[in-house]
Amino acid sequence: MSNATQLIHSIPVDPQTGAISVPIYQTSTFVQEAPGVNKGYDYARSNNPTRATLEQIIAQLEKGHTGVAFGSGLAAIDAVLKLLQAGDEIIAVDDIYGGAFRLFTHIYEKFGIKVTYVDTTKAENVFDAVTPNTRLIWLETPTNPTLKISDIAAIAKIAKASRCLLCVDNTFASPALQQPLTLGADIVIHSATKYLGGHSDLIAGLVVTREKELGDKIKFIQNASGAILAPFDSWLVIRGIETLHLRVKQHSANALAVAKYLQQHPLVDSVYYPGLETHHNHEIAKQQSKGGFGGVVSFNLKNDTEEAAISFVTQTQYFKLAESLGGVKSLLCHPANMTHKSIPAEKRRSSGVSDSLIRLSVGLEEAEDLLADLEQAFEKVASKQLKATKTV
Numbered sequence: 001m002s003n004a005t006q007l008i009h010s011i012p013v014d015p016q017t018g019a020i021s022v023p024i025y026q027t028s029t030f031v032q033e034a035p036g037v038n039k040g041y042d043y044a045r046s047n048n049p050t051r052a053t054l055e056q057i058i059a060q061l062e063k064g065h066t067g068v069a070f071g072s073g074l075a076a077i078d079a080v081l082k083l084l085q086a087g088d089e090i091i092a093v094d095d096i097y098g099g100a101f102r103l104f105t106h107i108y109e110k111f112g113i114k115v116t117y118v119d120t121t122k123a124e125n126v127f128d129a130v131t132p133n134t135r136l137i138w139l140e141t142p143t144n145p146t147l148k149i150s151d152i153a154a155i156a157k158i159a160k161a162s163r164c165l166l167c168v169d170n171t172f173a174s175p176a177l178q179q180p181l182t183l184g185a186d187i188v189i190h191s192a193t194k195y196l197g198g199h200s201d202l203i204a205g206l207v208v209t210r211e212k213e214l215g216d217k218i219k220f221i222q223n224a225s226g227a228i229l230a231p232f233d234s235w236l237v238i239r240g241i242e243t244l245h246l247r248v249k250q251h252s253a254n255a256l257a258v259a260k261y262l263q264q265h266p267l268v269d270s271v272y273y274p275g276l277e278t279h280h281n282h283e284i285a286k287q288q289s290k291g292g293f294g295g296v297v298s299f300n301l302k303n304d305t306e307e308a309a310i311s312f313v314t315q316t317q318y319f320k321l322a323e324s325l326g327g328v329k330s331l332l333c334h335p336a337n338m339t340h341k342s343i344p345a346e347k348r349r350s351s352g353v354s355d356s357l358i359r360l361s362v363g364l365e366e367a368e369d370l371l372a373d374l375e376q377a378f379e380k381v382a383s384k385q386l387k388a389t390k391t392v
């Protein structure tokens with residue numbers, strides 16, 4: 001059975017009524033026959049049938065044992081960090097999502113958890129950073145926003161040998177392209193706000209564990225801390241997942257067309273996209289990401305100024321200026337002033353996020369319309385610069 005067929009049929013028909021769409025159980029509690037005797041549900045923070053269906057679907061999609069659905073991607077990350085205790089250490093990818101950096105630094109460091117950031121694109125850097133206190137290795141691949149690729153299987157081996165957990169934030173690839181648990185990771189997290197939801201209409205997070213034992217711990221943490229996903233939002237994510245494979249295929253095809261266009265453009269300096277043969281880890285990306293390289297492309301303008309980048313991002317018509325990614329409509333943003341503002345400038349620049357970097361979330365419009373939109377923005381920026389030099 002192909003992945004798409006498996007995906008579509010992993011969404012169950014309601015056994016009670018035959019409803020082909022998963023019912024939304026908008027309830028806080030469940031009536032019991034006798035104390036502790038119930039139909040598998042007692043209180044909706046602990047469990048809810050709509051959320052439980054989403055959790056089963058994502059576990060299947062990621063080829064894991066247990067799925068757990070949270071109120072946001074950051075709540076999912078937060079639950080994984082609560083597996084740790086004071087004195088434990090994390091090794092994290094240096095080009096990490098800004099919100100994850102903020103959570104690690106401003107919340108967890110004060111509870112005695114130390115985080116070391118390394119360039120994980122070379123697995124040996126991870127090996128060198130392991131200490132006797134390392135408990136968790138945190139990867140994103142591709143990273144946000146410079147699309148760095150790390151070798152999940154190689155780093156999983158290091159994690160195993162060092163007896164620590166490997167968690168992969170799989171938001172950018174989505175399970176339609178990449179399944180880190182099959183490459184040896186212990187935990188996958190998602191901001192389902194992005195490709196899984198797919199329509200820029202919800203905030204949600206997911207955790208999937210390879211083993212039952214770890215899944216039980218995450219469920220315990222969720223019930224104890226309370227950051228659950230609501231029934232309606234669970235239903236929206238399920239609805240998004242129904243078309244995940246189709247959407248991600250088209251996002252990837254459009255993004256490759258955009259990356260190739262940018263690569264030959266005279267006003268563009270560097271293009272970051274794992275699907276380009278010039279990408280530093282293109283071969284690894286090809287091995288671990290099947291059927292495409294995702295919908296996010298970043299690039300620098302040739303004169304490399306912040307003003308030119310800001311001017312560019314305000315000139316496009318189809319690419320809307322907004323944070324987030326993975327939706328039907330194309331978006332673009334200026335990470336240094338938007339998504340990555342919470343990372344100190346020096347650290348941000350050293351991880352490759354220059355002040356002129358522009359990130360595109362390539363949507364599902366016709367590729368040629370998107371290229372035309374970018375072209376007219378380049379023309380406007382170029383004529384602005386020409387005027388500026390004339391007045392000098």
Ligand SMILES: *Cc1c(COP(=O)(O)O)cnc(C)c1O
Nearest residue numbers: 072073074097144171191193204
């Ligand atoms: C958006 C994002 C998150 C955070 O998810 P929210 O749903 O916004 O809380 C985490 N990781 C990555 C890679 C993201 O893009």
